[in-house]
Amino acid sequence: ELRSFSHGYGQITYHIVLVPKYRYSIFYNKRIKKDCELVLSNICAKNGYKIHAMEVIGNHVHLFLEFHPSNSLSEVIQYLKGGILTDYSSFIVILKNDIGVEVYGQMESSIDPLET
Numbered sequence: 001e002l003r004s005f006s007h008g009y010g011q012i013t014y015h016i017v018l019v020p021k022y023r024y025s026i027f028y029n030k031r032i033k034k035d036c037e038l039v040l041s042n043i044c045a046k047n048g049y050k051i052h053a054m055e056v057i058g059n060h061v062h063l064f065l066e067f068h069p070s071n072s073l074s075e076v077i078q079y080l081k082g083g084i085l086t087d088y089s090s091f092i093v094i095l096k097n098d099i100g101v102e103v104y105g106q107m108e109s110s111i112d113p114l115e116t
Contacts, residue, residue: 005069012069013052018061018080025058036061043083049076 002009020026027033033056040063044051049071053064067076 003066003068011066013064013066014073014076016063016065016077016080018063020059023059027056027061028058039083040080043080047071047076047079 002011027036036056037054040054040061041051043049044065048067050066051063052066053062055062063080065076
């Protein structure tokens with residue numbers, strides 16, 4: 001589906017991979033996996049990002065996102081990573097109590113821009 005921009009039509013999508021510090025396998029637990037999906041969905045809905053696909057695998061998360069070109073990629077990554085760590089402190093408590101993983105403000109990301 002092509003979107004209309006000020007000077008044309010197009011679709012700008014990104015494949016983003018979020019990885020926890022030290023690549024801990026924190027998403028094997030179904031409850032944590034569902035909570036992570038919900039948290040990311042809420043962040044994207046709040047900021048107007050469209051999720052084409054999301055897959056939470058044992059030690060990383062794949063997101064296929066579309067957002068308006070007025071949002072910079074670094075801003076989107078900042079909202080995704082910061083939103084998990086600040087707005088959803090209960091998610092972090094679950095990680096610390098159930099698994100014993102300390103979650104800090106560091107999360108790696110890999111970006112694969114796909115423009116059509």
